Amino acid sequence: MDPQETLPIDPEAIRGFWEFLSSEGAMLMREAMRPWTIYQIAIVVGLFLLAWTLRAALQPRYAEWLRARDNWPKWRLRIGLIVQRRMRMILFVAMIWVVYLVMKELTWNSRTVLLRVVANLSTAWLFIAFATRMIANPALGVVVRYGAWTWATLSILGWTDETQATLESLAVTIGETRLSVWLILKAIVVMAIMLALARMMTGASAASIQRNKDISPSMQVLAVKVLQVVLFGSAFFIALKSVGVDLTGLAVLSGAIGVGLGFGLQKVVSNLVSGIIILLDKSIKPGDVISLGETFGWIESLGARYVSVVTRDGKEYLIPNEDLITGQVVNWSHSNDFVRLDIYFGTSYHDDPHKVRKIAIEAAKGVERVLTFKPPVCHVVGFGDSSVDFILRFWITDPTGGLTNIRGNVYLALWDAFQENGISIPFPQREVRVLNDRPEAADKTLMAGAD
Template sequence: MNPEDTQNLPVEEVQEIAVGLLGRAELFLEGLMRPWNAYQVVIALAIFLSAHLLAAFLRPRLHDWMRAREGWPKWRMRVLVIVHRRLRMILFVVLIWIVVLAMREFTWPSRSYLLAAIANLATAWLFIAFATRLIGNPLLRAAVRYGAWTWVTLSILNLTDEAQRLLDSLAISLGDTRLSLWLVVQAAVTLAVLIAAARFLSATSASSIRRNEDISPSMQVLAIKLLQVLLYGTAFFMGLRLTGVDLTGLAVLSGAIGVGLGFGLQKVVSNLVSGVIILLDKSIKPGDVISLGDTFGWINSLGARYVSVVTRDGKEYLIPNEDLITGQVVNWSHSNEFVRLDIYFGTAYDDDPHRVRKIAIEAAKGCDRVLSFKPPVCHIVGFGDSSVDYILRFWISDPTGGLTNIRGNVYLALWDAFQEHGISIPFPQREVRMLEGSTLKTETSGDVAAD
């Protein structure tokens, strides 16, 4: 690329703009030396000092009054907090407009021109400060606030044309494309507005989709994700098109980026594709209870890269979508919410097994969460060394309520029932036989007693 093609700054044009701005600044400073302009500056400083003193006097009293209104709705309290923080600016705007209107009533309008400009600036800044509080992201709120303050200040001072020429002169040339700072600012503002609109439409549509009970939870998540991709993609390309960026030049670049992403971010792409597959085949959905390895819990949300699983102890596991596709997953509530649980126990050989089975079934029926229309069953599964071994099976319909706790309740019900009916739970017993002619020695407090 030739040096002429990489010319970054047209120096003559920048110098011309700078000289024009310096000339206007000199005229403004010379105007301040006129008597009434100086008077207006002094009046504005006096109003600011009065607003500062009045705010220092009213701010503690407003704070005490706010504390007495703790039961108010949150939006009212937020407005009061903003008013408390911006009290000096509010008082300054009110006082300066009172002075401007009074001077227009009793003197020539030209003698209050500078005060009116200051009042317009202060009012615009105050309005922007209140309006930007609606933006939740602190960084974005600060960028919008200072950007709006700059644009309003330039508009009120009639410096927008000079600022536009200065930003447009700061440019670089890349082949046939000229990229200026003004074009970057236009693109940033346009994209910000379009993305904000896309975000609002996405949130509104997502809430409507979630309220539609005819759509399954997994399809709701898929529809919301597709809608977000469509809206944000449209906003991005529309923003570039509106600012004059040639989209055909991005085709080769996007293809190269796609190839690089395919090789360098295989796991990320695999998780994204796996997430789409999970949503399409409806294998899992929010609210399902799953087991994956040692992790047991219910699905809190489905993301583009991972699935959030919350366990009974409050831990939240972020499991990559690829693991759910390639690994073995136990979905306790895939086709229905009914779950069968098994517990094992044993009784002594002296107890009647027919009676033990009936007692165990009745004990399980008396526990909460055990389903009655799917009655428990009890079977003998073997004859052990010390006990007759049984299995008790029962059904529940709310696995999200936990499995260990219901097993513990059934065991406790069995214990109470066996104690009531005299059923014993044996423990291993061993017999020791002495061979003829052998001796037994015991030790007590260090002394040895033989034979």
């Protein structure tokens, strides 16, 4: 076997690229020694210092003007902030293009080559800086910024073909697939662009769906999640297809992986399916107040694997979707927001029960959050050992405001009303009787038994 066939790198391509860089470097050195090149470098440095000075003078005034634009939308304020941070480069690009166009009319084109190259490079950098600032992910923004800047520099200098040929020569062959550095870089760039577009489309579509009041909250969550899966999955496969990756083998591999995941991740898959069922049957939705075992709170969000439930004490429980499907869940606000609460109390047998019922109902009506169009009711439920037992039932519509506190407020209202009307709340009493036996007789009996 020829040793050259096993090498993933083409030595001839590397040698050619090195010779190209050497020739280009020699030519740049010769150009740099010419007087007009030195003059152009001096002009570039002078314009940069002038832009620095103008930025120092103009930026404070611009910042003060921008702070006064508090009625602008966020996207416009964001662009204004980017302009403030890139003011020096904006001034430099504007001035160097003016100088280049003027000198192009006054002198030969060969004496403005460096100015044209610097103007193009600075313009490309400014455009790329503005474009990548719109990327929300900082790490992705840095990668895209410097990658685009590198490619723009190679394009402006005319080195793209030689660079591409060299990157194509750096390759590894696996079976019938040939992976080169150029193919990997192109795949990364296309993937980043497609994912960024998918993210923008998902964000815009999600905002539009959430503004639609005709769609229930649970269906909004389901629609957004389906849209995310479709867009990001499409972006992934389109990016792979665009760089020439054969998706046939990937389909077979994904099928085998799916079978393995089905056996190994049964709980995860069960939670995912349960989450879809919850979204489809609308049994619970964000904002509902539920009870599951000893957990009582309102649903903060519906996830693919779990439901976030926030309790009154600020704790956030992540309940698996499967538990909500298989367990008994109390949804306090499933079909409507009306919630009935019951409290128990007792009064003395000396008090008129008819009067107690009226006083209890009026007291409950005066408590905030207790509904008056669904009036409270009070009934006698039994005759206890030391009291007549009553039940007071009332309705509320805001269980997220708490249940214990509203019960406590109704109890306080009953206490105040009973105090004003002379109604007594009894408590158990016990009588202890001491038998009249003489201690001496008891001692003699014990001694006789001992003998």
